[in-house]
Amino acid sequence: MRIVVTGGAGFIGSEYVRRRLTADPAARTTVLDKLTYSGTEANLAPVAAHPGYTFVHGDICDPEVVDQVMEGQDAVVHFAAESHVDRSIDGAGPFVRTNVLGTQILLDAARRHRVGRFLHVSTDEVYGSIAKGSWTEESPPAPNSPYSASKAGSDLLALAYHRTHGLDVVVTRCSNNYGPHQFPEKVVPLFITNLLDGKPVPLYGDGRNVRDWLHVSDHCRGIDLVLHGGRAGEVYHIGGGTELSNRRLTGLLLDAFGAGWDRVAHVADRKGHDLRYSLDDGKIREQLGYAPQVPFADGLAATIAWYREHRSWWEPLKERAGLR
Ligand code: NAD
Secondary structure, eight states: OEEEEETTTSHHHHHHHHHHHHHOTTOEEEEEEOOOTTOOGGGGGGGTTOTTEEEEEOOTTOHHHHHHHHTTOSEEEEOOSOOOHHHHHHOOHHHIIIIIIIHHHHHHHHHHTTOSEEEEEEEGGGGOOOSSSOBOTTSOOOOOSHHHHHHHHHHHHHHHHHHHHOOOEEEEEEOEEESTTOOTTSHHHHHHHHHHTTOOEEEETTSOOEEEEEEHHHHHHHHHHHHHHOOTTOEEEEOOSOEEEHHHHHHHHHHHTTOOGGGEEEEOOOTTOOOBOOBOOHHHHHHHOOOOOSOHHHHHHHHHHHHHHOHHHHHHHHHHTTOO
């Protein structure tokens, strides 16, 4: 199977490509990535010599590049996106451009080239916030941030291409990912790297916002299950099964470093901060046999160890982004 992975130099996309190429010497994978601030080819170094690997430095909003890349492909796994909520609050333009326009350009090219399957990677954030219970795949989208609104736009557009044009689309909506290679602006790697640097960690508001945590390797296994076994036109949740308040997460990270709450800097809450996300992932468990395999404590310890051992990866990224 020949596949295109958009955003394959980013956090989740690179995990997906590394897994796929490491597992299968015959796999063929083309990465299309613009290498924005959050993408780096260093994430793909372990598989760069694989004979089935091709890297294309390009923008999903560029129809010519997309057209060339799509030629002869069997499937697209679409990760490329502007992905950080705080940046979308500062300016929504790049989010609408990449997440909505870019997805439309990919969908049109996939149709023209009769690509067999288009897997769109979406997020639980498209649903907004839920005080109690969990969302099912039938829950209506009600996004609150410019990021989640742009993701909802692309997610619904992908489903519309199935309904309208018969394109074989599947959509995955997952919870918060953590693991190695995550750009150190997101809470887990930001806090870990600040703690490694002896700096304070900035906790939003009162820290009672709740997220479900999913190890990136479990997410990528879920994506593969949907890619190969999902039904066209359907949505699949991929959950991690570990709901934590930001305060509890902060406590676990402080404990791992033997640090106290004096290391926490309380900062003004994020505008429009969603209180809680919670996915019911019974469908993928029952229909495709998915279950997360990485216990949160093990995954977090391994992630901390990875950042401890890979300063040369994150220090320049943080410097460039003005986070250090
Ligand atoms: P990331 O920011 O680490 O990676 C995004 C990648 O996309 C980067 O390599 C970047 O260079 C590339 N990219 C951005 N704009 C592009 C463009 N116009 N053309 C080509 N490439 C472009 O993000 P991530 O955390 O790996 O997220 C991947 C996907 O998963 C996104 O669609 C995101 O919305 C979704 N998602 C992420 C999480 C999470 O917790 N990280 C949770 C739910 C869903």
